[in-house]
Amino acid sequence: MSDAARFDVAIVGAGMAGASLASALARHVRVLVLEAESQPGFHATGRSAAFWSETYGGPGVQPLTTASGPMLRTGGFLDPLGSLHLGEAPDRPKAGALLSAFAGRPVELTPVNPASLIPGLRPTWSVGVLEPSCAYIDVAALHAHYLQDGRRHGVKLVTGARLERASRTHGIWQVETSAGRYTAAILVNAAGAWADPVAAAAGVRPLGIRPYRRTMVQVRVDPPVPADLPHVVDLSGNFYFKPEAGGRLWVTPHDETLSAPCDAAPEEIDVALAIHRLERVVEWRVLAVERRWAGLRSFAADRLPVYGFDPAAPGFFWCAGQGGFGIQTAPAASMLAAALLLGRPCELAQVDADRYSPARFDAMASPSA
Known part of the structure; x- marks a missing residue:
């Protein structure tokens, strides 16, 4: 396998979740984004109702939405609506x-x-x-911004690359897709509706998304x-x-x-x-x-997004379960996910990372929970 096929992080899914996380990571590590469709954002991202509302998703999602507001306004992605x-x-x-x-x-x-x-x-x-405070959000422009920023900082996007299987050997993921084989130290599941099937294809227990x-x-x-x-x-x-x-x-x-x-x-x-x-x-x-x-x-069962490493599958990172609020939370969610993946402090003081951890599902399942 050539060196060109080796990456630090491979992200499955080039919708808003995968594109925003790739952009946040690109300045620090070598990133590959694998998209099953012929173009990024074909499914949920391209079919959004295109509004930003701090109450949408409930109090558990609100900190991510509120933290995303200033970034979206500064970037010119919001217009007044109410x-x-x-x-x-x-x-x-x-x-x-x-x-x-x-x-x-x-x-x-x-x-x-x-x-x-x-x-x-x-x-x-x-x-x-x-x-x-509710606003229109320019979804297409925001998604394009993340894709372009990632590309500018070295992210490799491969379309028509449906994940077939992945396995981890000696700390490295061997990732087989319909477009070829790749390796990465970390495999990110940002596959939206396909999040559980992607986990299963990697030999990881699905979370019930x-x-x-x-x-x-x-x-x-x-x-x-x-x-x-x-x-x-x-x-x-x-x-x-x-x-x-x-x-x-x-x-x-x-x-x-x-x-x-x-x-x-x-x-x-x-x-x-x-x-x-x-x-x-x-x-x-x-x-x-x-x-x-x-x-x-x-x-997910508790209707909160999932960001973090799987506690039972080393090197497997969840960025999934965003419901209908993945667009409006993308700036803050990608910052949080990037900090967790890189092992760095998150600068969003108002966001409790533990609330979104995949480890919470183990606690829900335990008899003492």
Whole structure:
């Protein structure tokens, strides 16, 4: 095997997780990124709903999201949007629970009259909590930034390189892919929906990271969507929608359907459900469904991401389970993961690395836990 095939770190997956980690590592070690598809970001990264919200993912994810905010703003990746958490009268306790969950955290949440923010809102929707910091995020530009930065600092990206198997001998991973064989001291699992299959292919115990399908629909409505409409999310978790350029609207029924890892496609019933739930909220008329797509969001059992070395598999590093919040947390998450991988202190004082460690699953399984 030639020296060109030898690396310090091999990352499986060139989506946002793999690309951002490669960028963070590239100044310190030789990095290889292996992508199964013909282009990076084909799956979850390329199908994101493209917003940054400090409440999305809950209090366990919020420190990573908040820490990522300044980096994203400085880079020009965020634009103002705002988010309205919306409910009917029976949902008032849920609004109170949201306010309580983030009390004392650096997230501004304010009770509001939702009718003042959504023209044509049906009168039963009377409960609202405004999250003004929510923003659009330019996912494509952010992903391209990480790929370009990595390439500039020597990262080698190989596409069409599906992992077939990997084994570790004398402290070195032998990695076999559909594009060739490589060696690396550390193997990183940043494979998104394929995280558990990648672990299995490397002889590592899977952690139970499961992919779920989420459907998005772009519609044209009458009257056109106001340009200043915020992102609107149901307090009961049954929908969210957000304005897009040209008076369009992106809406989801907030579906979460367990799926095998695949090239996800929308189901007609979920498209219809998205429209039905939108029409329950506003008096707008849906004129046309212009686009529909689906992506996979992958979660561990506790719905927190997984960053760190596997306690039972030396040299195997997890960077997975980011659910729907992997884009918005990428700057901080990649800093954290790089520090853990390199054995260096993490500069993010507000982030508790142990909370995201793969070792937590051993504690969950123990009788004394």
